[in-house]
Amino acid sequence: MNYKLPISDKLHWIGVNDRETHLFENFWPLEKGVTYNSYLVNDEKIALIDTVKFNKTDLYLEKIKEIIGEKDVDFLVINHMEPDHSGSIAAVIKMWPNVKIVGNKKTFGFLKGFYEITDNLYEVKEGDEINLGYHNLKFFITPMVHWPETMMTYETTDKILFSMDAFGGFGALDGGIFDFEVNLSFYEDEIRRYYSNIVGKYSPIVQRTLQRFKDVEISMIAPTHGIVWKESPSTIFNYYDKWSRFEAEEGVVIVYGTMYGNTAKMADYLAKELSRNGIKNIKIFDASKTHLSYIISELWKYKGVIIGSAAYNTTVFPAVEAVLSKIENSGLKNRYLGVFGNKSWSGGGVKTIMNFAEKIKWDFVASPVEATYSPKEKDYKELSLLAKEMANLVKNNPK
Numbered sequence: 001m002n003y004k005l006p007i008s009d010k011l012h013w014i015g016v017n018d019r020e021t022h023l024f025e026n027f028w029p030l031e032k033g034v035t036y037n038s039y040l041v042n043d044e045k046i047a048l049i050d051t052v053k054f055n056k057t058d059l060y061l062e063k064i065k066e067i068i069g070e071k072d073v074d075f076l077v078i079n080h081m082e083p084d085h086s087g088s089i090a091a092v093i094k095m096w097p098n099v100k101i102v103g104n105k106k107t108f109g110f111l112k113g114f115y116e117i118t119d120n121l122y123e124v125k126e127g128d129e130i131n132l133g134y135h136n137l138k139f140f141i142t143p144m145v146h147w148p149e150t151m152m153t154y155e156t157t158d159k160i161l162f163s164m165d166a167f168g169g170f171g172a173l174d175g176g177i178f179d180f181e182v183n184l185s186f187y188e189d190e191i192r193r194y195y196s197n198i199v200g201k202y203s204p205i206v207q208r209t210l211q212r213f214k215d216v217e218i219s220m221i222a223p224t225h226g227i228v229w230k231e232s233p234s235t236i237f238n239y240y241d242k243w244s245r246f247e248a249e250e251g252v253v254i255v256y257g258t259m260y261g262n263t264a265k266m267a268d269y270l271a272k273e274l275s276r277n278g279i280k281n282i283k284i285f286d287a288s289k290t291h292l293s294y295i296i297s298e299l300w301k302y303k304g305v306i307i308g309s310a311a312y313n314t315t316v317f318p319a320v321e322a323v324l325s326k327i328e329n330s331g332l333k334n335r336y337l338g339v340f341g342n343k344s345w346s347g348g349g350v351k352t353i354m355n356f357a358e359k360i361k362w363d364f365v366a367s368p369v370e371a372t373y374s375p376k377e378k379d380y381k382e383l384s385l386l387a388k389e390m391a392n393l394v395k396n397n398p399k
C-alpha cells in the first residue's frame, strides 16, 4: 500500500488521521476527527519533524518505511512535546537507534520527564541550522506558543515553516491536505475553535512571535494539525494576527443557561431586538446543549457578548459557570458585555455574571436585566434597551 504523499520533491507529509478519538485532550469534541501531522525530509540526510500520538504509531512507522526503505533516520526534530506529537518518539528511537533527537534545552526536560529518554540529544538554540543536503533547517525558539518548550523549524531553501500547533486546527483530512484542495470554510472554523480554546490564552506571546516572522519569507506553513497552507500562507498568518490582537467582527453572541425556558425566552427576545437594530450575525447558544469550545470560538469572532442565566442555588447555572470560567482563563479582551437572567427568590445568576464582568473588564452595556419567575413587560422594555445599545456599539465601534 502506497502512503506516499509528497508535498515537494524530497518532502513528505506523513501525518495520520484520527477519527476514533472523541475528545481532543479528553475534553474538546472532535466531531470530524483530527490529524497528527508529521513531515519527512528525504534528503542526503533524513529528518523527521515531529511524530504522532501513540495510538497511530504503527501506521506512522509504516509510512516512513514505505518512503525510506532500509535507510536510517538521521534526525528527529521535536518542535513540541505534547503527547499527541511526542507519542511515537520512543518507537522511532527503537526502530532507528542512531537517530539524533533535535530539541532545545527545555525539550529535553520534557523528554526525560515523560519518556526517560536522555541519549543522542542534539540541542539547538535560536537561529541554529542543520543542513540536510538540499534542505536546510533553521530553528526559532518560541516558548509558550503554547507550552514552555515549543519551537518552530524553518526550512530555508524552500521557505517552509513547520509551525507545530500554531496555525493548526481540528478536523481530519479527507483526501486533500493543502489549503487549495479542501473546502476552507470548515477548516477555518475548526482552526479558530482550536486557536481560541487551546492557544488563545497565550495571544500576547503569539502576537510577539508573529512579529518575529514578519520579515521572514514563508511559502508554506505546515502545522502539526490540519491542513498545510501552500497557496495562501498569508491567510492563516493574518487570521492569527487578528485573533491574537482580539480583533472582532460585527455580531453578537448570546449565551444562556436555563432550566425551564424563561431565560431562553429572554435570549430569543434579545436576538429579535438585535436583528431589528440591524445586526445580522447573531449566534444564540444554550450553554447546556453546545460544548463550550464552540461558544468560545464564536466569542473570539464577534464583538458583542450577552450572557444570561437562571439563578441556581444562589449562583449562576453550572453550564454558564463553565463558560465564564473558560472566558476568564482564556484572557479574551475587548468585547462588549450585556447581562440578563431570571430568579424566583434570592437570585444569584445575574449577580455572579456581574462579578465576572467586573473581573473581565470588558465594556459593560446598559443595565443588567433580571426577571422574576418569568419575563414581564418591564423586563422586555429593559431587554429592548440593552439590545439597542449593544447593536449601536458593535456597529459603530471597531474592536
Ligand SMILES: Cc1cc2nc3c(=O)[nH]c(=O)nc-3n(C[C@H](O)[C@H](O)[C@H](O)COP(=O)(O)O)c2cc1C
Pocket (backbone or CB within 6 Å): 257, 258, 259, 260, 261, 262, 263, 264, 310, 311, 312, 313, 314, 315, 342, 343, 344, 345, 346, 347, 348, 372, 373, 374
Ligand atoms: C435547582 C434549582 C435551584 C434554584 N436556585 C435558585 C436560587 O438560588 N435563587 C433564586 O432566586 N431562584 C432559584 N431557582 C429558581 C429559578 O432560578 C427560577 O425559577 C427561574 O425563573 C428559572 O428560570 P428558567 O425558566 O430560565 O430556568 C432555582 C431553581 C432550581 C430548579
